[in-house]
Amino acid sequence: MAGAALPGRLNWQLARVVEVRRETATAKTIVLDAPDWVGHRAGQHVDIRLTAEDGYQTQRSYSIASAPEDTQLILTVEEIGDGEVSPYLAEELRAGDELELRGPIGGYFVWNGNESGPLQLFAGGSGVVPLRAMLRHRAATSNTTPARLVYSARTLEDIIYREELTDPTSDVDVQLALTRSWPEDWTGHRGRVDDALLDSATWPANEAPVIYICGPTGFVEAISRQMVARGHAPGRVKTERFGPTA
C-alpha cells in the first residue's frame, strides 16, 4: 500500500483500551493500544468510533494528550452532558474494550517546535488536551522556545493535569483562570480571561508569538478576537473549537 506516502493512517483502524483513569470529576484519560499506529505530532487529534452491543454508535474527535515521544498513546476526554448518554457509555469505558480510530489528523493545529516565535497557548476547559501534548513535546525534545499557557476552567477541581502544569521546576509560565469559584486564598486569576490577564500573561504583537487557542467555541472566538485586536496577525492565531460553552 502507499502508506509511506500518506500522512498517517487515513482509514479506520482497531484499537484496544489498555487503561482508563479518572483525571477530574468529568474528565478521564484513556490509554490506547493501536497496533497500526504510525506516530503523531503535538496538537493532532483522532476520530474515535464506538459501537455498543445495543447498537448505539458514536463518533467524535478527541485530541491526543500524549507527546509524540511518549511511549503510550493517550486521549483525555471530557464527559459533557449533551443529551447523548447511552446505557453503554454511562458506565466507564473499560480496559479491554475495543474501538475504532482514524488518524492522527490535523496539520493545521500542530506545534512541531521549529516554528518561529515564542509559544502562546490558551486553553478553555478540556481544550488543554492538545496544548498539553505540545508542552510535553517541548519538554521531551529539550526545546527552549519560551512558552506561556493561559488555562481557563470553572473551578480548581476542573483543572486537568494540574500537578504537571503547575510543576515549579517547569520553565513554562502557566496562568490559571477560574471562572466560577476559587479557593479563598487563590492567587491565580479570578473570573474570565480579561484585558488585565492578557496584559500580564501574553506576549505583545511585536514579539510575534505563534498562538494556539483550544476550547469551547465561545471561548475560542472571544480570545481570538482579543488577540487580533491586540495586533497579532490572524495567520499567527490558530484555533480549535470543541463545542458550546460549558
Next chain:
Amino acid sequence: MPPGQYVTLDFPVLSAGPTPRPHLDDWSFTIDGAVESAVTWTWTELMRLPAETVTQDIHCVTKWSKLDTTWRGVSLDLLFDGVTTTGAYLTAWSDGGYTTNLPLADVRDGKAWVAYEFDGQPLAPEHGGPARLLVPHLYFWKSAKWVRGLTLTVDDEPGFWEGYGYHNYGDPWREQRYQGD
C-alpha cells in the same frame, strides 16, 4: 422496535444549523404549490384549531428510539380539509432552510400533525418549536423542525437529507436509512 434501534430515555438534539427563533407575530403555516388555492394560518389561527394529544414512538435514523412520546398539535387531515391538489407529493419547508419530502398519502389519515407541545409543555426551540411536523411512522428527519409550510408537488423532489444520500422514503420498519436500502 424497528430493526437496529435502541431505546433512549433522553431526547437527543440533532440539527443541521442554528436554531431559528421566529416571533410568533410573524409566524405562519402555509399549504401551497400544486393546489387550487393556497391556505395559510397565523399562530393565533393555528391555536384556535381543534388539537389532538397523541402518544407515539419516534425513531431517529441515528438509531435511537424514544417510546411513548406525547405530543399535542393539529392533525394534517384537518389542515388539508378543503385543499384541492393535483400533487401526490409534498416538500415540507422550515425556518432556517431545511426541507424534507413526503408522499401526500403519508401525511393523511391520522398519520401526521403540526405539533406545538411536547410532554405537556410548549415545544422547545431546540426540538423544533414553536411548531414542527410530526410524522412518527417514518424516520424522524421527516418530522421537519421549525416547519412553516408544505408545498404540494406533482413530482417527488428530494429534500435536504434525501439529497445527501439518505433514503427517499425512510420507513424504519424496513430500515430504510440510506439510498439503496
Next chain:
Amino acid sequence: MEDFTVDGNALAGALAQYMGRDVSADQGTCGHCGAPSMIAELVVYPKAPSPVARCPHCGDVVMVVTEIRDTVTVHMNRYAM
C-alpha cells in the same frame, strides 16, 4: 440553549479519507457569499445525521460529509477549493 458547533478541524479525518491528504489548512470560497475561509474555520454542526459545515461569514451550508456503509462522501457543492 446554545447551538452545539465545532469547527472544520473535526472534519479533517473524514476529508483525509476522501481526499487522501489533510486539508484542514486549505482555503476555499463560499459559493453563496464569495467570502474565503480555511476548512479549519468552517462552522460545523456535528450533532446531525451527518456533519454539516457552514460558511463562517454567511452561515449557509457549504459542505456535508456522509459516512454511509463505510464510504465517505464529501458533498462540497457550495465550496470552491
